[in-house]
Amino acid sequence: MVWYGILPALALVLLGVSTASAHGMGGWGMIGGTKNVTPEEIAQRQTAMFQNEATLLGLSVDEVKTAWAAGKSIKQLADEKGISEDTLKQKMAQAHQQQMKDHLATLVSQGVITQDQADQRLKFIETQATQMKQGGKGMGHGFGRGFGMGF
Numbered sequence: 001m002v003w004y005g006i007l008p009a010l011a012l013v014l015l016g017v018s019t020a021s022a023h024g025m026g027g028w029g030m031i032g033g034t035k036n037v038t039p040e041e042i043a044q045r046q047t048a049m050f051q052n053e054a055t056l057l058g059l060s061v062d063e064v065k066t067a068w069a070a071g072k073s074i075k076q077l078a079d080e081k082g083i084s085e086d087t088l089k090q091k092m093a094q095a096h097q098q099q100m101k102d103h104l105a106t107l108v109s110q111g112v113i114t115q116d117q118a119d120q121r122l123k124f125i126e127t128q129a130t131q132m133k134q135g136g137k138g139m140g141h142g143f144g145r146g147f148g149m150g151f
Contacts, residue, residue, distance in 0.1 A: 056091050057083060093129075100125060 037045075054064045057078060067077040078088045104118040113121075 052095075056095055057081060057088075 050061050050064050050068070053059075053074060054061045057064070057074075059077075059081060063081075064077070067080075072080075075085070075088065078085075083091075101122065104113070104122060107113045108115050108118050
């Protein structure tokens with residue numbers, strides 16, 4: 001299913017780091033590339049991941065932590081709470097779009113890109129998302145090539 005690939009992509013967006021869903025290796029919220037990351041940064045990232053997932057699912061952070069500790073996937077948690085797969089996909093897409101807009105706004109405010117470039121990039125990404133929904137393949141570029149997201 002396509003949505004299994006969306007969760008790791010969303011995690012990258014939500015945290016802005018190399019965080020991926022690792023259901024088979026301890027559960028979602030595992031942080032990759034922690035070689036040069038301080039314990040404080042690891043804790044901040046995990047805390048942000050718990051908060052973002054709680055917001056996404058409309059749950060408390062404690063509910064998300066409990067499910068994570070028990071090794072439940074985000075899909076399993078959503079199922080338990082009566083959130084359909086379609087609703088979860090929709091919420092994830094909305095969160096991704098907002099994060100994308102925030103990211104681009106930051107780049108504009110910091111003088112990295114112009115507003116016109118941000119608008120063009122947003123249009124490109126939205127076009128890719130539409131193509132993917134219609135059964136085509138996106139280019140694999142979200143915010144930047146490092147994120148590798150196609151929607």
